[in-house]
Amino acid sequence: MEHVELFFKSIFIDNMVFATFLGMCSYLAVSKKVSTAVGLGAAVIFVLAVTVPLNWLLDQYILKEGALTWLGPEYAEYDLSFLSFIMFIATIATMVQLVEIIVEKFSPSLYNSLGIFLPLIAVNCAILGGSLFMQSREIATLGLALNYGIGSGIGWFLAIVAIAAIREKIRYSSVPPALRGLGITFIVTGLMAIGFMSFGGMLTGGDDAKKEEKKEVVISEPVKEEVKELQKEEDTKEIAENTKEIE
């Protein structure tokens, strides 16, 4: 259950593009045609599935506070987490290079379709972001880390294929000249992100039930107005907090 939940959460609710804006640069640059978008999306899934578990191991056994205990009890106090940026990015850069070499050797056809995108991906923020969020969300096991990597990869894939399809169609509509290209892409992405926010309720059914209970406490008419106002306040606060969490 935990796995299913994390999987869907990383695809829809914490979608890399729409909720955290990761990998926007390549998302905007390579989304003019569906076919190239599919290629890049597939490459992102692949690389995320490799690097997130790998960086999880790195974090768990080398970087975290007390992670070096396996070397001996005297290493228990070491905290190398300040090195995580440099270690993660080095892992990603080398892995991408390695994957490129292996794919080229064993599957030339796959290399032809993914090949040109692989070097691009080393500096895609979605990849490093995947590892950094994996670290900050304290994902517990290697299996979950793999799950998270694949899930967020699929989320990114969905997003780029969807925007590419929209951009192919939008070419035939009369967009105001100043909005053409980049501007309209931003606004469409914004609208898609609003759509994806509706998935947010998927896993919070329990919270809504609690809220309703709260509302029933209202007692008399004159107090009602005040309570409503207060609730509004609470709601805006909650929204603000939620956005902070998301970001």
Add this chain to the structure above:
Amino acid sequence: MGLLSKKDAKLITDPFADNNPITIQVLGICSALAITAELKASLVMSISVLFVLGVGNVVISLMRNIIPSKIRIIVQLIVVATLVIIVDLVLKAFAYELSKTLGAFIGLIITNCIIMGRFEAFALGNGPWRSFLDGIGNALGYGVILIIVGFFRELLGAGTLFGIPVLGDPIEKTGLYAYGYENNGFMLLAPMALIVVGIIIWVQRSRNKALIEEH
């Protein structure tokens, strides 16, 4: 501008408008959108990028003749990562709360395309002084957009600027709220960042027709 020749001054002023890294070069979008719900976070992010890009450009430019071109990406990543670690540790030491809010996004400066983009496009082919100016100019252009977006999102979304209420008190109904004004909580949510940037691009391109794309 007595210090700078005309050509050098252009390096700083160009990225503000006609060659803005975010709205024209489409670089560094991720962080621009993710952390702009508050003006304070936008400002800190801009300063961090200013530091990393300014110093990084100089370092890369000084090393440009000894970096083998095949491994230049890795060298660049290491330089940026080191600078970003410095920024991260400084923030943790002096602005812990803020560094919590920014969270992973400080780390993501490493893969901010604006940095790699300027290294590749400018620092590898120019001397340290000009690279420094280019770095500062682009970071400022980036910061301007961040601050504009942060300004509107915080003002309309929470009625505050830098956390200080400017439109009156929404609970006690003072200031604008006395006339029935309400905060638009939607502005604080992620999608509005995209739409605000979209509108900035729209305004900019309507003013300068030369920037309009064919399709």
